[in-house]
Structure formats: C-alpha cells, structure tokens
Amino acid sequence: MNKKISLGIAISLVAIGCAITFVLTWTVSLNVYNSKLGTSEKYEGVYAKLREIDATVRQNYIGTVSDDALEASTINGYIAGIGDKYASYIAPSAYYELQQTQSGVILGAGFEAEEDSSGYLKITTVYKGSSAELNGVLSGDIITAIDGKSLLSMQQGQAMERLSGEVGTRLALQLLRDGESISVNLIRQQLEIESVSTRILDGNIGYIQISSFNAKTAEQFATALNTLNAVGAKALIIDVRQNPGGIVSALKPILNQFVPSAIAATVEYSDGSRKTLIETDSTNSLTMPTAVLVDGGTVSAAELFASVLRDEAGALIVGSQTFGKGVMQNTYEFSDGSALTLSVGKIYTKSGTWNETGLKPDYSVDLAGGAIPGNISDDADSQLQKAIEVLTPKIPAEQ
Secondary structure, eight states: OOOOOOHHHHHHHHHHTSOHHHHHHHHHHHHHHHHHHOSHHHHHHHHHHHHHHHHHHHHHOSSOOOHHHHHHHHHHHHHHHTTOTTOEEEOHHHHHHHHHHHTTEEEESSEEEEEOTTSSEEEEEEOTTSHHHHTTOOTTOEEEEETTEEGGGSOTTHHHHHHOOOTTOEEEEEEEETTEEEEEEEEOEEEEOOOEEEEEETTTEEEEEEOOBOTTHHHHHHHHHHHHHHTTOOEEEEEOTTOOOBOGGGHHHHHTTTOBSEEEEEEEETTSOEEEEEEEOBSOOOOSOEEEEEOTTOOTHHHHHHHHHHHHHOOEEEESOOOOOOEEEEEEEOTTSOEEEEEEEEEEBTTBOOTTTOOOOSEEOOOGGGOOTTSSOTTTOHHHHHHHHHHGGGSOOOO
C-alpha cells in the first residue's frame, strides 16, 4: 500500500499556496478550522509548524512529492480527523454521478458500493437492467481490483473515484464471492433507476421492494401500490433490506399513503434546537396490515422510513437489526464541483433515535448462513416467510 502523506504536511500546502483549486475547495473547511482554533496567533503558529514540516519533507524525502496525492490525503485526512464517520469528500466527477443517482438516473455500471473494513469495496445494490446485473454481479460481492489495480494500493477515496467514468467506457472488476475470485467486464451507461418492484404473493399479500430512495421512488411506489390494490391485495410487505438510504425528501409522498397528518420526524442540531424533518399531511391513510422487512443493510433514510411506519402506522418490523445511522447530513458543494457531506444533526421519530443502535425488529429473524436478500428463493427467505406468517392472521376474512 502507498504510504499516505500526513495531514500536517498536506495542510501546510494550503498555507503556502501550492494548489489554487485546492485552496478554493478548502475555503469553507479552513474557515471552520480557524474559528475552532479561536485566535489568529494560534492558527498562525500551527501553519508555521506545518510549513516547517513541509520544507523538511521537500528537502530530504527520497521520493517524489505528488501534489495530487497530497490534495487527496489532505482532504481525507482532515475529514478523518473531525470524528464524523459519515462525512466524506466527493470528487467532482463522483459528485455529478451522485446527483444523477439521486435524481433517479444511473451514470455508471449499475451498482452502488461502500468502503469495507478490509480496505476493499462492498457492493450494496445492483440495479435492474444494468450492465452489472446482466453480468451477474450480486449484492455482497467484494471488489478487490479495478481495471487490474488492487484497491489495497490506492489512497483512501481513490477506489470510489475509479469507478466513475464516461458513459460507454469499460470497467473491469475483480470480485470476491464466497472465497472465489471472479472477473467481470462492465460498460458504464445511463439508465433510469427502477428503485421499486412489486408482485403479489400467495394469500393476497402484496410485496413491494424499495432498493433506494431517489427523486422518482415515490412515483414508482404509488404505481406499485395501485397495481396491488387493483389485484386485490389484503396485506402488504415493504422490503427495505439492503437499502442504503437516499434522499429524505422521497419519503414524505410515500409515508402520506400510510400516515395521517403528523410530525413524523425531527432533527436535533448541535445547539440543541429542533426542526421538523418530515410532516405528513394526508387526510386518508392506508389501513391494510403492513410489515416492513429490514436487515443490517437497511441504512439511514431506509431506517427512518421503517421507524415512521411502525410509530405512526402500526407497521410490524421483521428481520434483523438495522445499521444504526440516524444522523442528518448536509451536502456542501465547492467551486470546483466537488462536495462535502457532513453530519449536522440527529434524527428522532416518535420512538426516539436509532443512531448507533439500529432499529430492533418486532420479530427478529436472521437469514441462514449469512445469505443476502434477493440472492435466495422466497422459500429460503426466512424473513419474508416470517412476515407472511405474522400478517396472515390480520387479513380480514372474506365476506
């Protein structure tokens, strides 16, 4: 693995003006940093020390100092140093792709991934109809190399950046699945995300899966619900397992279908103030028996969704304990097109916060052998079968 440049050395480059773009990108962060130090004397002393370290490195270091590597290390080092484990710096190309994903469009090979404790990337979502799905990529696969380069040889954040690229270009991945190494060659594409899928199960139980929350999810959910109502669904299972979250604004139109007028969620900020995050305003709410499937891959907005449905609509939560990310994040865009996501508050529903603890299901069921939902049959899906079991007695008898 490449040796990372220290945060101190890298920040000193800001003070001596090594990279104009970098300085522009860091204006907001440095202002915050300076205010925390309190006085100009304190931060001038810090900068003087860092300049001294930088001069020593440049004069004596046997290797070549890369300003690009310093920039990446500085940004990631600063973020790591503030103690916000969910904060992240997003390079311009990756931020553009993120914006497209949030709007409901994929610009990429058709999957989402997150950093894994092993130093590799773990695939969390594979989108329907994408190059990833068509080439057999599965949720839970571990990416060990991108275009022939091991992720362990990359700086923090570089692996995610290397997944980005222009539409039509190729992406070669080395995957690890159940101890087996698999090579796949994908094509980056533009594709509308189908974040909602639906079907009817035995016993007139409707099933809706939400893979993520984007700007088109609410419309797709409404269509799915209308389809189930048209075929006579008497109960409903909503599956948000392996759902990494998404945009909170997508939740209200969906929750309006189930929750009568209520302040469903609030945010508490660092100064102790609270503001409403979600307020439903529906005069009609769905009353059919509902269960929500969750697991350890149910994160952030997906956890909020499940919590509100249980608190406000009496839905039952079935599955395994959720991830435990209950913080509100804001995204700050910089002048070069990059961005910073930062945790700014803690989210509360009627039952409190699930931050750091996760949501505890009403019916706890683990999938056998660490299986991942979507990769197994309905019969082997013990969480789905439990949801069917607890809903069936609640279905009204035929008149």
